[in-house]
Amino acid sequence: MNSASPSTALLTDHYELTMLQAALRAGTARRRSVFELFPRRLPEGRRYGVVAGVGRALDALERFRFDDEVLEALRDVVDRPTLDWLASYRFSGDIWGYAEGETYFPYSPLLTVEAPFAEAVLLETVLLSIYNHDSAIASAASRMTSAAGDRPCIEMGSRRTHEEAAVAAARAAYVGGFATSSNLAARQRYGVPTAGTSAHSFTLLHDSEEQAFRAQVDSLGKGTTLLVDTYDIAEAVRLGVEVAGPSLGAVRLDSGDLGALAHQVRAQLDSLGATGTRIIVTSDLDEFAIASLAAAPVDGYGVGTELVTGSGHPTCGFVYKLVAREDDTGAMVSVAKKSQDKISIGGRKYALRRRDRHGVAEAEVIGIGTPPVDDGDDRSLLVPLVRRGAVVGRELLDDARARHERSRAELPIAAQQMSRGEPVIDTQHVGA
C-alpha cells in the first residue's frame, strides 16, 4: 500500500466521530483503553470459524488518515477542536490478534487494540467491516474445501457480491483453501491465482458450437475447459474431443443433475480416449452439494454465490467492545456493560488452544492476566500485529493459507462434519 492509496478514515460510522468530540471536550479521550474484537457465538450450527482479513485490516490501518479531503468531508460532522485533533491523527497503540487463517470459537479474542480511547474507538467500524466480511467468507470456504477433499475448489462468485467485496472474497477463499479465483483484481492485489475460459455467451456468439469450440481451442489451447451444456451435452462432449483431441483439458457442466451427468460424461470421455480430460462442475454449489458429489467422477468444483454470501452466514457478528480503560488515577480497570442479552467480559485477554498429547485441539482457553505456564501442548493464539503504531504482523497470503490448513487439521474429526452442531471444542474462561 503506498501513501497515494485513498484514505480509509471515512469507512466509519458517524458516531465514532461524535464520541471522539465529546470525549475530547470531557478530557477523557486520552484514557488508555483496551478494545477487543470477538464473536459471541459461531453462526448457528457451525463447528468452527476461520479468521481472515488480518492483512487487509493492517493495510486499512496504514491508510487511516485524516487528510484535507477527509477533513473537508467532516466539517459539518464535528467541531473545530475535533478537526484539529484529527488532522494530526496517527494510531500510536498496540494491536495483538489471531493470525490470519487461524480457526476461532465463541469469545476468541481475535483482536486486542490498546491505545488512547480516541485513537482506538475510531478504528471500530473499519476493523469490524473487514473481519466480519472476510472471516465469513473464509469460514464458508473452509467447509467447502473440507468437503471437496483433494479436488480443487475454484472461486467464481464475483458477480454475486459487491465489486470490492468480490476481491476480498477471492482473497479470503484462498486463505480457506480454494485453489484459484476468477477475480482479476485479487490476482493483481494479492497474488491469488486466477483462471478462466468461457461462458455460454461465447458459444452463442458463434454460428455453431463447433465454430465456438474451434475458436476457443485455437486461442487458448487444447488444455482449455470447454463449456458443454449450451445445447446438447453428449453432442458437445463428442465435438469437444473431435476439435481438441483426446488431450482436451476439461469440460464444464453448469446445469442439470451434476452427479448423474458427471458419470455419463466420464463414460463418454473415456470411450473417446479422453481419459485425462477433467470434469469441472459449477452451478449454485455449496458445501453440501460438494459433499454429495464425492462419489461422482468430478475433478473440480466452481463455487460462486454460496461462497461469496458465506453459505447462509454472510457476516460473522463480531463486535468491538471496550474491555478495560484507565481510571482517573491512571490505573487500568476492567469494564463491561450489563445489557441483558449482550454480554461482554471485561479485561485484557490471553488465548490458548489446548491440545491433547496427540496434538488434537481440546479447548479454547481464554483468560485475563498472565497465561498459565505452557505445558507443551497449549498453543498461544495471539501474535503482535501493530507495535507503537507500526505494523509488524504482515505476512504472505500463502502463509495464512498454510496456517489454516494446519489449524483445521488439528481440530477434532467432527469439525469435518457438514451437519449442524455445536462448536467442535469448548471455550473455557479462566480466572477473572
Added chain:
Amino acid sequence: MNSASPSTALLTDHYELTMLQAALRAGTARRRSVFELFPRRLPEGRRYGVVAGVGRALDALERFRFDDEVLEALRDVVDRPTLDWLASYRFSGDIWGYAEGETYFPYSPLLTVEAPFAEAVLLETVLLSIYNHDSAIASAASRMTSAAGDRPCIEMGSRRTHEEAAVAAARAAYVGGFATSSNLAARQRYGVPTAGTSAHSFTLLHDSEEQAFRAQVDSLGKGTTLLVDTYDIAEAVRLGVEVAGPSLGAVRLDSGDLGALAHQVRAQLDSLGATGTRIIVTSDLDEFAIASLAAAPVDGYGVGTELVTGSGHPTCGFVYKLVAREDDTGAMVSVAKKSQDKISIGGRKYALRRRDRHGVAEAEVIGIGTPPVDDGDDRSLLVPLVRRGAVVGRELLDDARARHERSRAELPIAAQQMSRGEPVIDTQHVGA
C-alpha cells in the same frame, strides 16, 4: 468521478478476458451483440424487487479503462494482440435500463447492453456485481421502510459488511426509503444524510453513567440521543432527563424486549415531562421485527446486519446473457441457450408496467420488437442510460428515492405484506 479515480477494469472475471482473446482471433469479437441483465425469479417469498446501483454502474463504466497499470496486470492473462486491443478500449455502445428505484419482477430486462461483443462482454462482471448487491439491499430496505410506515429507518450496518459494500449499502438503503445512515463515506460520496451519537464504549469510558451523559450533552447538545441500556434502563432514563432536561432529543434501546421496554420508557419519559423525547430502538431488527413494533411507542428504527445482508437474500441472482447478435450476413439474430434449468429468452426486449385505470400495477409486460401502442395506462420502463458510449442517464439520488416511493405506491396492496408470497404482479411475455 474524475479520471484520476482508479480503474474498474480488473473488477472482472478472468474468463471475460480469455473470451475476448479467442473472439478477437476468430474474428467474431466485432459482432454486434445485445446482452441483457435480468432476474429469473425474485428471492423466495418476496413480492417485488427494487433496482439500485444504476448510478454506481454508470460511474464504474466511465472508469472501466485499461491503463498501463491494468495492462501490466494482464500481461500473463491474455496475449499481445488482446493487450493492444484493450489499450484503446472505450465502450462505444448503447445501454438502456430500468431507472434507479424502480420496482422489478421476474424477467424484467433491467439492463440492455448493445455493442460489439468484445466491448459488451467485458462489462458483465462489474455490472452484475453492482446490480446484484445494491438491488438486494434496496429490496430489503424497501420492505423495512414499508413496515416502518411514517417512522424513520436509520441504516447502521456498515460494520457487518465489507467496508466498501457498506458505502453502497448506505446508498441503496437511502434509495429504498431509509432516512439516514451512519456511514460517513456515503455522506461524502453520495450526499446520504448521516447521524450518530454514541456507543456503549463511551459510557464505559467514563467513571459513571452520569459523567458520560454530561460529556455527551455538553458536546452534542440536548437534542442528542442517549444510549440508556448500558446498566439499568430506568435509572439511565431518569439520569438522562436530569442531565439534559425534558427537551432531551432521544433515548436509544439496544437490547432486551424492545416492545415492552419502549412502553415502560415512554411512560417514564412522559412522567418526567419529557413528552417530546423520542425512543429509538436498535438490535438485530429486520422487517418482521419492525412490523411487530408497530403498536409500540417507538419513534425510529436503527437497522444494521439484516439490512446490509439483504434480510436473508444478500444477492439478487441477476444474470447477464447474450440474447441477440449479428450473424455472418450482418443480420441480428436472437440467441438463447437450451440448458435444462437455466432458461434465457432471446431477443432485445421492451418492458411496460401495465396499470389499471386507478393506476394500480397489474402486470410486467415484456416483449420483443415494437411495444404495443400505449393506451395511457401502460408505463414504459426502459430509459436510455448510455448513448454511443456517453453516459446520459445520470440523476440525483433523491430522484431515485422519490421514484421508488412512487413505484412502490403503485403496486397492489399485497406488496406491503411481510409474509412470503408470489410476486405481486405477473410477468407477461408478449410476442417473440
